[in-house]
Amino acid sequence: MMGAAPQVSFIVPAYNAAQTLPETLKSLEAQTIADWEAIVVDDGSRDRTPQVAKRWAKDDPRIRVIRQTNAGASAARNRGIAEARGAYIAFLDSDDWITPDFLETLLPLTDGGRTVAYCAYQRILPSGRTGPVDWCPELQADAFEVLVHRCEPAIHCLLIPAAVLHAAGGFDTSLRTCEDWDLWLRIARTGAAFHGTQRALSSYRMQPFSLSTMRALQDDAGRVSALASRPDPRVTAPAAPYANGWQEAPDKRLAAALTEQGRRFSRGLPLEPDWIVKALGADWREAAASGPGDVVAAIEQASTRLSPNPGARFVQDMAKAVAQSDPWLGALLLDWHDLHRAEKASQREPACIGRWLAIPVDLNDLPGILSPPPGCDALLLNCRIQGRWRALALPFHEPLSRAQIAQALLHHFSIPELAREAKVWRSPRFMARLAAETAAMARHNGFRVPDRARLTAWGSTALRRAFARQTGIKPAPLVPGTPFGVVPVLMFDRIVTGTAGVLDAEIGTRQLGELFALLAEEGYQAVSLAELAAARRGELAVPERPVVLAFTDAPSALSTGVLTDLPPALGCAEVFFTPGDIARGLPRDAMRGEAGARLRASLRVPEMPLATAEALSVTAHWQSQLALQSGQQAASGAYCDCPGLPAAILQHAGFALVLSPGSTPARLDTGCPFIPAIQCSGAGGIGDVLECLRPAA
Structure with a gap:
């Protein structure tokens, strides 16, 4: 029978951590406040992690061990959250550690369970050298605004009231990386306050990333960032200012400002003086060039409500009105609108709109020589990749050959995307070229057995070089x-x-x-x-x-x-x-x-x-x-x-x-x-x- 609930629950996911787990648990046992429990979730380890964890649990009843089949760190943390009994929850990975006064320092900052407490931390480089202190004081002013732009702090720096954590939900197991950033954003969206100390109370051991992990980081960071700028159904009771996400991105501010000016334009009123500077600031040109998607969509959506002549004509007239006060911005809006229309039209057939020639492209049947029509100096290649349309813009002041188009696509799309769409991978000639490139890579490596990260990089290189040769591109020599x-x-x-x-x-x-x-x-x-x-x-x-x-x-x-x-x-x-x-x-x-x-x-x-x-x-x-x-x-x-x-x-x-x-x-x-x-x-x-x-x- 378990005793009274502890004040703090530490969640420790562990996978093949037999070498580092003892140091992590030792840092817990050294805490000056002893009212805690540690839930070690063994995520299907293949080494001696279960035996190490059980030995520590046998000697210290505050440590519990749970085993599960391998499902990833997020699933292991969620399992620990479900088992936690403490009023506060902290996360500590099995290769990190905290100082003895971690709890003693952070508990007073939680304001009786209403505030998330956090500390600074230091990274331990692979060489063993300690990096500089990482500390983000801005979280204390507006955590959501800071977290929209970057992940702060590291996962083992927070002491979170259990009620606050449950209101935000657990870790998203569909994310391979950035899962902590995603959770911190949801916590901040509830309106929870953050209060921190600039003392480095935790240490994070850096591990080498593989190239696949870096690509996953890019993909997942994009997902998390996109979620931050719109409503998040996973947060059932968001604070009012953040219910619709962060709306201060330049393209959103520009879209909102243009919609407001569109209301004036539809009533026959002139545009407000300096409206663009008020919306985006003195450096508005740099901000305005951030992307056309939301801006054009906002104008088109507003036009259906504001004008008896909605759609393309309204956008063109609006852009011409903007051009009277600023020709650069007016031309930019018109060009974006043409690009938006060309991208949509080319999903069915080639389209020439404004200066854009937009064509649908089949990766298995690339066009031959493409020559620019009169008045056209920009090409849009619209490809259907994994069930959705992806567009690539290129200069188009001279004819482009099939090899040049293939080169552009090869640079733009990833190996997995090309592999899924292009039938070239199943060609015997391609397989022969792939074998030759693989042999060349082995010779280049001196026939040494590479580590996993290098093997991944070299495999990707061989695939890309073989694809280049198959489409008429001569790759650079291996040096x-x-x-x-x-x-x-x-x-x-x-x-x-x-x-x-x-x-x-x-x-x-x-x-x-x-x-x-x-x-x-x-x-x-x-x-x-x-x-x-x-x-x-x-x-x-x-x-x-x-x-x-x-x-x-x-x-x-x-x-x-x-x-x-x-x-x-x-x-x-x-x-x-x-x-x-x-x-x-x-x-x-x-x-x-x-x-x-x-x-x-x-x-x-x-x-x-x-x-x-x-x-x-x-x-x-x-x-x-x-x-x-x-x-x-x-x-x-x-x-x-x-x-x-x-x-x-x-x-x-x-x-x-x-x-x-x-x-x-x-x-x-x-x-x-x-x-x-x-x-x-x-x-x-x-x-x-x-x-x-x-x-x-």
Whole structure:
């Protein structure tokens, strides 16, 4: 018979954790407050985890052991929640630990069960080195607003009142990653307050990620982020401000503002002065370019209620009215509307609307030569992938061959997507090419047995190279030392002296210095985008653990002098200059400084012209100007704040294109110029980078 319910229940999922579980349980037994229980949920371990857990439970009756068939960490945690008897619940993975005063410090912060208490934490790197303290004070002001943008804090940092946890529901077992982020968002949506301490009371042991895990992280992060911006039926009693999710994304604010102006327009009234600045702020152009989907849909939906002439005509008239006060925004709305119509129409047959030629594409029957019709300079390939339509925009100022179209699709879609849709995989010729590529990969590896992460990367590489050859593309040669898979770009926003504020998209020089030291000690070496481009061409071997250090705000990075403090082992840094920076001669001045030899100049494009032909010409001009002022060869890298076609323009101009966080992974093996970015903003970004950053292979 069980005694009185404990004050706190610790949920400890364990899978093959015989080596680390004792340290975790030892940290519980060292607590200065002894009124707790630990529920160890053995998730079908194949090692001695059950025996280790039972031995500890035999010696300490506060520890209970539950066994289940392997179902994943989320299912194990949910099982523990169902068994928990405590008034408060904490989660502690079987390879992490907490300080003896964890409960003593956090329990007073719970306000008698009305508040979620949390602490700062430290990551333990694979080398055993302790990373910097990760602490997010902003959760205390508005947890939901912070969590909409990122996951804070780590799973073992929270002490949650059981009633609050049950109101939000348990972990979503359909998520392979980000399940803690999803749960914290639901807790915050209920209106629960968060109160924390900046003391690091817990430690998190970092483990290597496989490439499949990184791809899952991208997919699941997208799902969680999308849920945060709309009603969540899993939360039955949300707080009123969050019932409809977070509505402050730029495209949603723009859609709401346009709908309001549409009401005025439908009554024959002029648009309000400065309405766009009021909706999006002074940097409204960058925000407005974030995406057309919600904006166009909102205008079309509003038009059915506001005008006797709904639909396309209303949107066109509205865009023309906007263009009277701002031609750029008016042209953008018209172009988005044309794109929206072309994407829908091309699900049935080819459509030419505005400057867009949109065609449905069958991966098993790619078109031959495509030539742009008069007045058309943008191509939209609309493919049906896994039961839904997926569109790809490309510049279209000259004819495109079947191989060029295949190359674009190969860069855009993942191997699993292509494998499910393309019959080429069942071709005997393809299987022969796959066997040849697999043998080439084995020779490249020196016939050594690779670890699981490298095996996954090499298998994907062999598949992609065989598919490229099958569609008429000659892959880049295999060069010893060339990594396969992801080469991350660490993108740093505005640099400030001292400690940074997370929500201001700033990072402090002290924190940046700590990250540089950790990267150097972990064996990473900074390379430039030009060096990666040379590696793709087979002209250069890159280091074992390559990383690109990219500074997107050149003036702040140069003015703080942080680039002069790069550890020699790290190598160079990529600095992105805007057209305005180039016009002021900033690249030339930067290259003359002490750190000039270690800086590499690249291009940042905050805005792009709408016309593709004009954009190609302007991009080439910026490239030549940057080369002239920096004293280096033409820049090989570019970062574009605007998604879609502008990115394709930069790719066509020969840039190694850096994509924003969560984008398609880089594929160096086929010569693809896409390189994914991990954005590092503010104090919390350091820990996020260290957790996500892994060897390229």
